[in-house]
Amino acid sequence: xxxxxTGPYINFLLGGDYxxxxxxxxxxxxxxxxxxxxTRVVLEHTSANPNGPxxxxxxxxxxxxxxxxxxxxxxxxxxxxxxxxxxxxxxIAIVVWGVEHEKDEGGNPKGDHHIARLYIAANRSLExxxxxxxxxxxxxxxxxxxxTEIQKKFREAVxxxxxxxxxxxxxxxxxxxxxxxxxxxxxxxxxxxxxxRLRKLDQAREGATLSLDLSEFGFxxxxxxRRSDGTTxxxxxxxxxxxxxxxxxxxxxxxxxxxxxxxxGLLQTTLGLLGEKQPEIVYFEFxxxxxGSMSTRAGKFISAxxxxxxxxxxxxxxxxxxxxxxxxxxxxxxxxxVAIAGIRFDIVRVSPEKSTVFNWKDALDFERQSGPxxxxxxxxxxxxxxxxxxxxxxxxxxxxxxxxxxxxxxRFPAVINSVVETLRPxxxxxxxxxxxDLFNAFYRDNPVLKSxxxxxxxxxxxxxxxxxxxxxxxETLGIDALSSM
RNA sequence: GGGCUUGUGGCCUAGCCUGGACAGAGCGCCGGGCUUCUAACCCGGAUGUCGGGGGUUCAAAUCCCCCCAAGCCCGCCA
Numbered sequence: 201x202x203x204x205x206t207g208p209y210i211n212f213l214l215g216g217d218y219x220x221x222x223x224x225x226x227x228x229x230x231x232x233x234x235x236x237x238x239t240r241v242v243l244e245h246t247s248a249n250p251n252g253p254x255x256x257x258x259x260x261x262x263x264x265x266x267x268x269x270x271x272x273x274x275x276x277x278x279x280x281x282x283x284x285x286x287x288x289x290x291x292i293a294i295v296v297w298g299v300e301h302e303k304d305e306g307g308n309p310k311g312d313h314h315i316a317r318l319y320i321a322a323n324r325s326l327e328x329x330x331x332x333x334x335x336x337x338x339x340x341x342x343x344x345x346x347x348t349e350i351q352k353k354f355r356e357a358v359x360x361x362x363x364x365x366x367x368x369x370x371x372x373x374x375x376x377x378x379x380x381x382x383x384x385x386x387x388x389x390x391x392x393x394x395x396x397r398l399r400k401l402d403q404a405r406e407g408a409t410l411s412l413d414l415s416e417f418g419f420x421x422x423x424x425x426r427r428s429d430g431t432t433x434x435x436x437x438x439x440x441x442x443x444x445x446x447x448x449x450x451x452x453x454x455x456x457x458x459x460x461x462x463x464x465g466l467l468q469t470t471l472g473l474l475g476e477k478q479p480e481i482v483y484f485e486f487x488x489x490x491x492g493s494m495s496t497r498a499g500k501f502i503s504a505x506x507x508x509x510x511x512x513x514x515x516x517x518x519x520x521x522x523x524x525x526x527x528x529x530x531x532x533x534x535x536x537x538v539a540i541a542g543i544r545f546d547i548v549r550v551s552p553e554k555s556t557v558f559n560w561k562d563a564l565d566f567e568r569q570s571g572p573x574x575x576x577x578x579x580x581x582x583x584x585x586x587x588x589x590x591x592x593x594x595x596x597x598x599x600x601x602x603x604x605x606x607x608x609x610x611r612f613p614a615v616i617n618s619v620v621e622t623l624r625p626x627x628x629x630x631x632x633x634x635x636x637d638l639f640n641a642f643y644r645d646n647p648v649l650k651s652x653x654x655x656x657x658x659x660x661x662x663x664x665x666x667x668x669x670x671x672x673x674x675e676t677l678g679i680d681a682l683s684s685m
Numbered sequence: 686g687g688g689c690u691u692g693u694g695g696c697c698u699a700g701c702c703u704g705g706a707c708a709g710a711g712c713g714c715c716g717g718g719c720u721u722c723u724a725a726c727c728c729g730g731a732u733g734u735c736g737g738g739g740g741u742u743c744a745a746a747u748c749c750c751c752c753c754a755a756g757c758c759c760g761c762c763a
Contacts, residue, residue: 249763286763289762289763290762290763291762291763408761409761411761418688419759420687420688420759421759421760424760424761425761426761427761428761429761431761433760433761433762433763434762434763435763438763457757458689458690458756458757458758459757459758459763460758460763461688461689461690461757461758462688462689462758462759463758463763465689483689483690485690485691485756485757486756486757488756493756493757518725519725521725522723522724522725523723538725549698549699550697550698550699551698551699553690553691554690554691554698555690555691555755555756555757556697561712562696562697562712565711565712566725567711567712567725567726568710568711568712568725568726569697569698569710569711569712570711570725572725573711573725573726575725576723576725576726577726579723579725580722580723580726583722583723584722584723587722588722622702626699630698630699630700630710633699633710633711634699634709634710637710640726640727641727643722643726643727644726644727644728647721647722648722649722650721650722663722684723685723685725
């Protein structure tokens with residue numbers, strides 16, 4: 201290492217040994233993996249109500265959550281990823297009422313879309329005739345009391361919707377290890393037990409309802425846990441779920457929309473009062489439409505399925521334009537990967553605290569700063585390596601392009617670590633984009649296959665290291681690292 | 686009304702926690718580059734009161750205070 205003074209700054213220049221070491225590490229599979237660690241992490245994300253398909257707002261949750269899960273695993277953590285299924289709230293009772301009373305006008309045959317149409321229709325009926333509210337209330341009471349016939353109806357409606365949601369998640373390469381049904385905590389009496397403990401808190405206020413007075417913690421309004429008709433609210437069931445998570449895992453992480461900030465704070469405070477582990481909550485701001493915020497109830501949303509279909513179609517056009525010689529099935533497969541890369545990268549690259557407005561033009565743009573741009577850099581690297589054939593890695597880096605690329609590669613494990621520490625997955629996205637930029641700059645100024653001797657072996661080693669690092673980064677972002685596109 | 690978050694060229698975004706080298710990219714715009722490792726790429730150019738005003742500091746996009754604007758929350762919904 202050399203030290204140089206420039207004006208008021210002292211620059212520490214990293215020498216050849218450092219680059220040799222890291223580039224040689226990057227040549228091995230699994231570059232960027234952090235040492236395994238025994239901490240058991242449970243990460244909850246998406247958990248959208250099963251009253252309709254995932255829309256472009258929900259998938260910000262899914263993509264942030266899935267990217268965090270992948271990064272944690274790369275960081276050596278053991279991670280359980282859970283989707284908490286709300287299968288007994290008021291919204292689901294409305295769905296069940298809709299299944300019984302509404303007619304489906306037809307459209308996308310997927311179960312989640314079918315359920316959404318009934319849910320939207322039921323809400324319209326509810327607006328016209330407030331008397332229906334009593335019927336919905338009755339459904340909620342019967343399901344909570346354990347009426348098996350009604351429970352079956354709830355389960356069937358929820359399952360139908362959930363199957364559609366699962367299909368959407370799979371197509372985005374978002375994976376959960378477990379779907380936890382809320383009603384489980386009512387059935388196994390965890391909710392009763394946690395209510396029993398809550399009742400004994402100094403902050404408990406019990407009359408017709410059971411609530412907590414958390415004003416000493418800055419929460420102005422009572423935290424209602426049980427309705428006057430005896431049924432529990434979501435908050436109570438969520439407390440039971442988080443108590444269970446806290447007792448079975450070392451770290452509990454939730455990814456939630458910023459509209460949950462207040463209830464997230466109430467949840468954390470209450471768990472603290474009970475002496476249970478408090479979850480770490482990652483909040484993200486909303487995705488809205490140019491005409492305003494999305495609403496499943498009002499039918500005002502762009503579904504993830506529609507987004508994926510449109511982006512895939514655009515990707516197919518692009519692939520066909522560039523690679524007309526490929527068979528259709530092959531083009532189709534590339535288009536699917538490119539589409540998911542476009543969608544996932546576009547969402548994960550923005551810091552979570554920034555609210556965004558969805559627009560089709562940007563969603564369909566595969567140019568610079570996009571996921572496909574990074575995939576393309578990776579594919580170019582693969583192509584050079586394929587043409588280069590066997591080589592003996594050398595580590596002599598002298599040009600500016602070589603050194604800057606090598607340094608960026610070297611940063612990768614630190615980036616994984618910082619995402620794990622800060623729970624900010626966009627850091628990985630910007631890192632990967634910069635890596636692709638630096639690879640392109642290197643590619644432009646440093647001929648690889650035409651060079652000779654040590655220069656060629658060094659550059660091939662660098663290309664290989666860059667390709668591996670791009671692949672590891674892309675896979676951690678849930679994006680396919682295509683070798684040809 | 687109260688709370689939380691955001692405000693960076695026409696558009697979009699990184700940097701803000703941990704203050705320092707000309708505020709980095711991208712889109713769009715103007716002008717170039719495919720007999721040369723994949724042009725989903727690259728090069729050059731124009732475009733910035735870092736929302737506004739105070740303050741702290743040798744030094745502020747970054748820290749503090751006030752103001753303005755936008756989004757979200759303030760249900761016996763989730």
